[in-house]
Structures are given as structure tokens and as C-alpha cells.
Amino acid sequence: MATTIKELAKLANVSIATVSRALNDDKKVKASTKMLIQKLATETNYNPNLLARSFVTKKSNIIGLVMPDIFGEFFMEIIRGVDEVCYNNGYYTMVTSSHSNRSIVEAIVDYLGKGIVGGLILMTPLLEDDVRETLEKSKIPLVVISGKTSAKKWDSISIDNFGGAYSVVEYLIKKGHKKIAHITGPLKNNDSIQREAGYKQALKDYGIPLEKSWIIGGDFSINSGQSACEKLMTSNNRPEVIFASNDMMAIGCYVAARNLKLKIPVDFGVAGFDDIFVSQFLNPRLTSVHVPIFELGTNAAQILINKMNKKSDKVQTIKISTELVIGSSC
Missing domain, CATH: 1.10.260.40 (lambda repressor-like DNA-binding domains)
Known part of the structure; x- marks a missing residue:
């Protein structure tokens, strides 16, 4: 022992x-x-x-990773990317999530108050005032993933959500679709907000009227995608195709189609966002927007380690490009 x-x-x-x-x-x-x-x-x-x-x-080689959740392929790929870089540079990764019963602030305070971590990677939908105030007091090296923030003192890395959403909706329009519905993510999630904005802008640029009843709120889960899809496809004004704000909700549309005895893409089409690994096994193959999720994690970790070792004082704002992956679902 x-x-x-x-x-x-x-x-x-x-x-x-x-x-x-x-x-x-x-x-x-x-x-x-x-x-x-x-x-x-x-x-x-x-x-x-x-x-x-x-x-x-007075120096910790432990990097804290605070996430809204750790369930699902998207979050696990980010963790894997962060841990890969940490391992290769002699650092340890400590992961926690806010869960449903505590705030992001509480998760951060748990780390900072115990003096465990030497640097922090924070994945948050929005960098709200209480979170920002907590971080400003700590003065800990920090990288923010995805969170929208006006503060220019921290490095941040995000996805081109607007451009990715615009590209998939533009593709659907060019295929002849005009009745395009959208299942959004959580109301205050910056990724969801930007994807909805891209969806609306594409419709506007191509002169297609926005049908507000075709925008249904979800929470990035399979169940919320299923529920939203069933609501859309049992209405008197059914869309031709549904663009879900992430692949998990798109998978929910597949579940709804099976329950309603409808066929994709014969009765309606589906497109997603993220292009998670499991999407390639859906039948028909899901059309989605590919996000280099692993790269989000590796970039965030490398930037933070450089900051912790005083190799860079410059604040970096990185936006990672997306790519449309065309399947046979729409």
C-alpha cells in the first residue's frame, strides 16, 4: 500500500x-x-x-474542464481532445459538469476554492455576469469554448454556427424545398441562437417567408427532437423538411417518423448539425453539418497550456469552420 x-x-x-x-x-x-x-x-x-x-x-499541473453536461458523443469528444493534449504535455485533466442541480458558477467555485487547478477550460452556452465576475476575481488562466462573451481578456474558441446553419438551409432550398422547419436548441444557448439566425438569414436571402409555427424549441436531446417532430408532422400545415439544431434531435426525428409510420426522406426530410459518429449509421444517412469536435478540445487545451507557461500573452479568438456533409435524408 x-x-x-x-x-x-x-x-x-x-x-x-x-x-x-x-x-x-x-x-x-x-x-x-x-x-x-x-x-x-x-x-x-x-x-x-x-x-x-x-x-x-504554487503551481498546479491539473487542468479543470467545466461543461454543462458530460453525456453524449459531442461532450465526450471534447473531453478526449483536451485530455490528449494534456497527456502529451504532462498535465492532468479533471472534468466536472454543472449537472441539473447546480450552476456553472458553483462548479467553478468548487475548483477554484479548493485550489486544485492551475488553469480552466470552460464550456458554457453564455458567459453570464455572475460567471464572469467569479472568473475575474480568480485571475486563473482560462479558455472559453462556445460561450458568447463581450469580455476580451480571455481566450475563446467557437464553432461557425451561423455559417454552418446557413449552408445546410441553402442546400435544402437549392434542392427545391421551401417549407423548411427548424428545431432549436435551448433558448439561452449561444450555439443554438447562432444556428437559428443562420436558418432565418438563408430563408430571407432566398425570398422564402418565415413560418413561425415551424420553429419549435428543443433542448438538444433525442426526446425533445422526437416531440418537436411529432408536433410538426401531425399539424395541418406540415413542413417538407426539418433542420434540427443538432444530430441528437435529428435522431429524435427518426424515432418520430417510425412512430408515425412515416418514411424519411419520402414523407419528409431531416438535416442535423454536428455530424457525430453515430449519424453515419442512420438509415438513411443523415445530412448534417460536420463540426471538428475533437479539434475544439485540442485547441482549447493547447492555448491554455501555452498561457499557463507564459508562452503567449496575446488573447486569441478562434472560430472553427464547419463543413456540410450530404447524406440521403433530405
Whole structure:
């Protein structure tokens, strides 16, 4: 069984701080003391406590990743991207989500208050005032993913949501569709807001009137997509095609089609956004907007590590391009 730094200090008859400095090869520690501590550490299978080490060195090599959720392929790909870069650079990744019973602020305070992390990657729909105030007080290195913020002091990375949505709606229009419905994401989600704006702009540019009853709110889940689709396809004024603000809701449309005994794309078409891995296995193959999700994570982690190591003082605002992937669903 591995020993703790406290037990190691007791065995060597020195303070915990001396043990930590010795294991970090501090020149202020006597050579004889250093050799003794290193010998005892080997014999007792000592594993350093990262948090305890950070208290002494005043530097943590743990990167915190705060997300609205960790369920689903989209979030898991971001985590995978962040962790890949952290691992390759000698950092550790600690992930948490706000869950349904606590706010983003509470999740951040949990990290900052305990002094665990040396840098933070925050994925949030909107960088609201209470979140911004908490982060400004902490002065911790930070990268924001997707969140809309007017603050120019933090690095941010986002998707070209507007352009991606515009491209898929334009494609549908050029295929001859005019009755195009839209299932949105959450009301305050910046990605959802921008995708809806792209949808509306494409209709406007091609002279197609906006039918407000064809815009149904969802929450990025399969169930909300199914519910919205069933509402649209059982109405007296049915659309020809549905553009869902993410692939999970588009999958919900497939479920609704099966329940209503309708066929895609014969009875109505479906398009999504994200092009998650599972979409390629849908029958028919889903038309979607490809987002390099893994790249979102790797970019965010690399920017943050550079910032933590003082390699860059310049604030970066990066927008990642999307690409239309044409399937046979519309």
C-alpha cells in the first residue's frame, strides 16, 4: 500500500514541506536529507499527491474542464481532445459538469476554492455576469469554448454556427424545398441562437417567408427532437423538411417518423448539425453539418497550456469552420 507525504515526513523525521522540496529536487535541501527521503519514498511506494505538491510549488499541473453536461458523443469528444493534449504535455485533466442541480458558477467555485487547478477550460452556452465576475476575481488562466462573451481578456474558441446553419438551409432550398422547419436548441444557448439566425438569414436571402409555427424549441436531446417532430408532422400545415439544431434531435426525428409510420426522406426530410459518429449509421444517412469536435478540445487545451507557461500573452479568438456533409435524408 502506498504511503502518504505525511507518513513519509514522519519516517524521515522532517516536515512535510521538506519532503515535498526534496522530491522536487530543491537545492536548499541537504544532499543527505534528500537521499534519505528519496530512498524512503522508493521503499514505501510513495505516490505524490498532486494537490499537496501544488500548495508548495504554487503551481498546479491539473487542468479543470467545466461543461454543462458530460453525456453524449459531442461532450465526450471534447473531453478526449483536451485530455490528449494534456497527456502529451504532462498535465492532468479533471472534468466536472454543472449537472441539473447546480450552476456553472458553483462548479467553478468548487475548483477554484479548493485550489486544485492551475488553469480552466470552460464550456458554457453564455458567459453570464455572475460567471464572469467569479472568473475575474480568480485571475486563473482560462479558455472559453462556445460561450458568447463581450469580455476580451480571455481566450475563446467557437464553432461557425451561423455559417454552418446557413449552408445546410441553402442546400435544402437549392434542392427545391421551401417549407423548411427548424428545431432549436435551448433558448439561452449561444450555439443554438447562432444556428437559428443562420436558418432565418438563408430563408430571407432566398425570398422564402418565415413560418413561425415551424420553429419549435428543443433542448438538444433525442426526446425533445422526437416531440418537436411529432408536433410538426401531425399539424395541418406540415413542413417538407426539418433542420434540427443538432444530430441528437435529428435522431429524435427518426424515432418520430417510425412512430408515425412515416418514411424519411419520402414523407419528409431531416438535416442535423454536428455530424457525430453515430449519424453515419442512420438509415438513411443523415445530412448534417460536420463540426471538428475533437479539434475544439485540442485547441482549447493547447492555448491554455501555452498561457499557463507564459508562452503567449496575446488573447486569441478562434472560430472553427464547419463543413456540410450530404447524406440521403433530405
